[in-house]
Amino acid sequence: ILNVEQSPQSLHVQEGDSTNFTCSFPSSNFYALHWYRWETAKSPEALFVMTLNGDEKKKGRISATLNTKEGYSYLYIKGSQPEDSATYLCALNSGYSTLTFGKGTMLLVSP
């Protein structure tokens, strides 16, 4: 079973603050790294799927980077808004389309 670690476990920021989270994974047998956002009472929603070392993806105020050689990915949120409050999950695909999820980072953005 692969070990996917996320930090911090939770984060509380003020509206307008920028923030970032880390996802660490074993760098061997890497195939793809997924990021999902899970808002309370809703279904998890895909943010990014990253496959190439050095890849950087952006969606509005959210962006992510990937380092497959050292086994980590960062998720950045610029100018956090209350609607960004959610649990952010990363998941590693090491082949065969099976995903191993981390425990998530719970973000709370206060107005």
Next chain:
Amino acid sequence: EAGVAQSPRYKIIEKRQSVAFWCNPISGHATLYWYQQILGQGPKLLIQFQNNGVVDDSQLPKDRFSAERLKGVDSTLKIQPAKLEDSAVYLCASSLGAGYSPLHFGNGTRLTVT
């Protein structure tokens, strides 16, 4: 496109009772997943289907859990008999199947075993 449909949304049962969850994936998605998410933990894969064949069920407690995917479309997950530690959110997801295809999740079923 219509999303992944799951039912029921909530279920409360007593230990040793049985329960079943249903999932209808996005049309055309070959791969279907059942995940269990216990409070404070990340989603754990229970079983993964490719069409109607099982790809991975290594973490499925087969003495009490069973799952099937009829005709490669709908799927049901059953627990019999339930234990207290089965209290969790059960998520169904589907994807086109390639490792770089994102998963599309249903709203989940929150199961409470008392």
